[in-house]
Amino acid sequence: MISKIATTTALRAGARTFTTRATSGARTPSRFPLAFGAAAAVGAASLYMLPSVQLEGTPTMAGELSTTSERSFIMIKPDGVSRQLVGKIIDRFESRGYKLVAIKSVVPSADLTRQHYADLANKPFFGELLKYLTCGTPVIAMVWEGKDVIRQGRNMVGATNPAAALPGTIRGDYAVTIGRNMIHASDSFESATKEIGLWFNKQELAQYMSSGWAMTMEDN
Numbered sequence: 001m002i003s004k005i006a007t008t009t010a011l012r013a014g015a016r017t018f019t020t021r022a023t024s025g026a027r028t029p030s031r032f033p034l035a036f037g038a039a040a041a042v043g044a045a046s047l048y049m050l051p052s053v054q055l056e057g058t059p060t061m062a063g064e065l066s067t068t069s070e071r072s073f074i075m076i077k078p079d080g081v082s083r084q085l086v087g088k089i090i091d092r093f094e095s096r097g098y099k100l101v102a103i104k105s106v107v108p109s110a111d112l113t114r115q116h117y118a119d120l121a122n123k124p125f126f127g128e129l130l131k132y133l134t135c136g137t138p139v140i141a142m143v144w145e146g147k148d149v150i151r152q153g154r155n156m157v158g159a160t161n162p163a164a165a166l167p168g169t170i171r172g173d174y175a176v177t178i179g180r181n182m183i184h185a186s187d188s189f190e191s192a193t194k195e196i197g198l199w200f201n202k203q204e205l206a207q208y209m210s211s212g213w214a215m216t217m218e219d220n
């Protein structure tokens with residue numbers, strides 16, 4: 001897969017570069033070999049500068065839905081960090097078999113929080129939600145990868161109101177009130193795409209093979 005990606009990218013990079021250079025070369029034919037060499041060097045160098053994102057199929061920042069490249073944005077909110085439950089939450093996703101492809105500690109700005117929860121802007125609790133997310137205690141922003149991770153991530157997190165969350169879910173085991181429900185998980189492929197793009201840039205998303213990947217993700 002990696003070599004296929006590299007080849008495809010090289011062809012694309014080459015096509016782009018050669019088109020530009022060939023046009024200028026047509027005006028000054030004697031410079032063509034030099035331009036060709038420079039174009040090839042630029043094309044080769046650009047391969048090394050590529051961000052390590054998976055380019056399987058037609059992925060977005062959330063990979064490709066229903067494949068092992070599917071990704072979800074998971075965020076441990078300030079109460080989870082403050083209560084020192086980060087390790088326990090990460091352990092649940094790791095133990096399930098999902099792959100951590102990005103993680104960082106962030107004190108979110110009001111602007112970032114507004115964009116993340118844009119669909120809730122008219123809710124009466126929005127002001128409090130904003131205040132809570134931007135209180136100065138960091139959140140842990142993560143991208144987890146694997147088959148069905150968006151749906152399973154929501155199942156693992158549990159109902160929005162911890163009072164209704166089943167035991168065994170993160171909110172059901174660790175949270176009590178809706179205003180301090182510990183964790184966020186993308187609720188759809190579109191949300192995952194938007195949220196990963198909001199919190200991370202492509203260069204921050206790693207592509208690697210975890211040792212148990214095939215044993216966890218293969219269907220038969």
Ligand SMILES: Nc1ncnc2c1ncn2[C@@H]1O[C@H](COP(=O)(O)OP(=O)(O)OP(=O)(O)O)[C@@H](O)[C@H]1O
Pocket residue numbers: 120125129159160178179180181183184185186187
């Ligand atoms: N009635 C409420 N009172 C206070 N806070 C609320 C209320 N409803 C939702 N929230 C807060 O807003 C967040 C986003 O609400 P939403 O309806 O999108 O639920 P969710 O998708 O389960 O949560 P999240 O987006 O955080 O994963 C909730 O997680 C919670 O922190």
